[in-house]
Amino acid sequence: MSEHDRPNNPARQNPFDRLGLDPSLSAAQLTERLQRMAERLTPEKRDEVRAIWRELTLKDSERIKLAFFAHPGSSESIDELRRKVAPAPPQIAGEDEANFEATVFDALLEFGDSNQPGGLQIDESLLPDAGFMRIRSEGLKP
Amino acid sequence: MKPRQNTTLPIPPERAPERKLLAALRAKTLVPTLIEVLSRGQVKAREDDARILRDWIESLHADPGWNIIGARIEALADGSAKRAPHASADWTQLWAQAVAAGWSPRSDHHHALLFARFCDEALSKTDFEHAEIFWKESVAAWLRVLDSDYLDAWLKGMGAADLKTRRHLLEPLIAARVSQLRRGLSLENAANPTALDLPQTRFAWQALNHLAEQIKASGTGEPALLALGEEVARARGETQADILRQFARMIDALDLSSPDIEALRAPFLWAGAIFDILPMDAAVAARVSDAAVDIGWKLRKLKPDDLDTAMPKLLNAARPFNDALEAFILEGEAFGHNSTCADFLVFRGEHRARSKGRDAYFERAIAVCPGHRNASMMLSYERLRALSDLLLRVRMVPSAITMLPGTATRVESAIAEAWELLDQAEALYPSNETIQEYRQQLAHEAERLGREKSS
Numbered sequence A: 001m002s003e004h005d006r007p008n009n010p011a012r013q014n015p016f017d018r019l020g021l022d023p024s025l026s027a028a029q030l031t032e033r034l035q036r037m038a039e040r041l042t043p044e045k046r047d048e049v050r051a052i053w054r055e056l057t058l059k060d061s062e063r064i065k066l067a068f069f070a071h072p073g074s075s076e077s078i079d080e081l082r083r084k085v086a087p088a089p090p091q092i093a094g095e096d097e098a099n100f101e102a103t104v105f106d107a108l109l110e111f112g113d114s115n116q117p118g119g120l121q122i123d124e125s126l127l128p129d130a131g132f133m134r135i136r137s138e139g140l141k142p
Numbered sequence B: 001m002k003p004r005q006n007t008t009l010p011i012p013p014e015r016a017p018e019r020k021l022l023a024a025l026r027a028k029t030l031v032p033t034l035i036e037v038l039s040r041g042q043v044k045a046r047e048d049d050a051r052i053l054r055d056w057i058e059s060l061h062a063d064p065g066w067n068i069i070g071a072r073i074e075a076l077a078d079g080s081a082k083r084a085p086h087a088s089a090d091w092t093q094l095w096a097q098a099v100a101a102g103w104s105p106r107s108d109h110h111h112a113l114l115f116a117r118f119c120d121e122a123l124s125k126t127d128f129e130h131a132e133i134f135w136k137e138s139v140a141a142w143l144r145v146l147d148s149d150y151l152d153a154w155l156k157g158m159g160a161a162d163l164k165t166r167r168h169l170l171e172p173l174i175a176a177r178v179s180q181l182r183r184g185l186s187l188e189n190a191a192n193p194t195a196l197d198l199p200q201t202r203f204a205w206q207a208l209n210h211l212a213e214q215i216k217a218s219g220t221g222e223p224a225l226l227a228l229g230e231e232v233a234r235a236r237g238e239t240q241a242d243i244l245r246q247f248a249r250m251i252d253a254l255d256l257s258s259p260d261i262e263a264l265r266a267p268f269l270w271a272g273a274i275f276d277i278l279p280m281d282a283a284v285a286a287r288v289s290d291a292a293v294d295i296g297w298k299l300r301k302l303k304p305d306d307l308d309t310a311m312p313k314l315l316n317a318a319r320p321f322n323d324a325l326e327a328f329i330l331e332g333e334a335f336g337h338n339s340t341c342a343d344f345l346v347f348r349g350e351h352r353a354r355s356k357g358r359d360a361y362f363e364r365a366i367a368v369c370p371g372h373r374n375a376s377m378m379l380s381y382e383r384l385r386a387l388s389d390l391l392l393r394v395r396m397v398p399s400a401i402t403m404l405p406g407t408a409t410r411v412e413s414a415i416a417e418a419w420e421l422l423d424q425a426e427a428l429y430p431s432n433e434t435i436q437e438y439r440q441q442l443a444h445e446a447e448r449l450g451r452e453k454s455s
Helices: A014-017 A025-039 A043-057 A058-067 A080-085 A106-108 A127-140 B017-038 B055-063 B065-077 B089-100 B105-124 B127-144 B148-156 B163-168 B171-184 B198-218 B225-252 B261-274 B280-300 B306-329 B340-350 B358-368 B373-395 B399-401 B407-428 B435-448
Strands: none
Touching: A014 A058, A025 A058, A025 B261, A043 A058, A043 B399, A058 B163, A058 B171, A080 B017, B017 B055, B017 B065, B017 B148, B017 B407, B055 B065, B055 B105, B055 B127, B065 B089, B105 B127, B105 B148, B105 B171, B105 B198, B127 B198, B148 B163, B163 B225, B171 B198, B171 B225, B198 B225, B225 B261, B225 B280, B261 B306, B261 B358, B280 B306, B280 B340, B306 B358, B340 B373, B358 B373, B373 B407, B399 B407, B407 B435
16 A cells, blocks of 8 residues: 555545535635635645645536545634634622632542541431532632 | 335525534534444544534434434433444444334434445455445445435436436446446456456445345336346346456467466466356356366367376366256256267266276266267277276186086176166277177177077
8 A cells, every 4th residue: 555545644535524615615605715725835745735726626526526535514713713712801899709618528529538447437317419519509708 | 116205395495594503513522423323433524524514413413313312322422322333243233223113214314424435444454254244234224215205306406307317327336346347357457367356356346236225126217227236236247248358368378389287277277266256157167167178178289298287277277167957958058068068078088097996977968968979889898898897807706616506696687787878888889990809709708608698
């Protein structure tokens, strides 16, 4: 098997998958996306993208075939998605501020297994679950 | 034709960026685990898999199949379950249960592509066992995808609802296998056109066969699948034609002026190795048998010193093809090649080391080609040879012995058998010059033993 035929050779990968392109994009949309992409690339990589652009836009039937053999759905990078997510509104001081200082219940959870001899023996009201329930109902205390 | 399932749209509504980001983060942990588990530990996720397969993770979570495997996968992904999940004996069963519970066509679209990729990766390591499992999983997933209205909606979403596009859509599914088949057979290797990679050839051929059988068994009416089935048949036919063309080139290149038996056998051994994998039809059987017979006649004419050792070697190399041709003729599936087939059988009979059983070849030759001159003549001589053996025994019987009880019957049946052999020899080849001589000898012995021919 030649290097080109090896499955891990990126050149063998479906171009939609390889470049993170949504397979449902039209030829015009692909041109626009690839053009934008190429602007940020080195000349060699740009040539690669140009070859893919030709492959995807020269014949509609070929683009559709390649699209069907790409994994469905868009696959933008996580960074791109992060950019799209609106930043969280700044919090007003004092509003819904959780205080994560340790409480007695956290300390209890740190102890050894109560089922083992020598482990901390606690009654039902102090079981970790009961502690969590209390934290939930009473909120964390300073 | 089976009714198709109605499914949800293949292109789900656009999700909020926050949800997309969450799904992306979830894919980062689940995709490597899923790839490892689904590939039975054979494939490691690539760096960009979590990005490419994000949609898969989202789709899986909404499917009933996820209720079967989800807990196991999540536990493996967060490290709370033991690794090496592929080693767990129940994974195959669990996956089958998940398939039965149901994957959406969109998830199966991902599965079909993923298993095809696993298959390619297994093949790159010449791991044919796993490659076969993954190919079959991929084919099964494609058939599930196309047993729904998923493709209708997908094509509509792509603005490509015409039949032509649909019929050609699945061609890439077989491209790698067809190319593997042709590579295995060196059909595009001008430098070494007779080199064979039989394991690759076998895998590719069987993979295409499996696909064609599954399409047929599905009873699908989906034009994309029906066209793919036709494409598989076309690719197989084209490959077979190319093999025969290569065989013809090899035969043409043989130098019969100074025959080297190993060189003469090479095209037949080459074809034999291939058609041990590919099915042999009447055309192939006839073409190869015809070439062997042609070389056989030329060798007989040239009379090389080693003819008696060379011919059996040649015939042995081409034997599977002529045996197949004989069966095709007798089953009424091959016409016009009777004489070639009979010639081959006559050669085999002639060059059989032991005389016992030689007549069976000539009988077979006459069965495929009634009235075949050489077969009839050879069988006529075989009958006379048997008669001669019988006469030798009869001559040793004293005439007085026929007076003993029981002996007369045995002598009588031996004489009757001898007349029968003589009649057969005459009927097969009336111009056999020795018949008259044998008739006289037999008549003499019959008279001596008091058993003249009654009719």
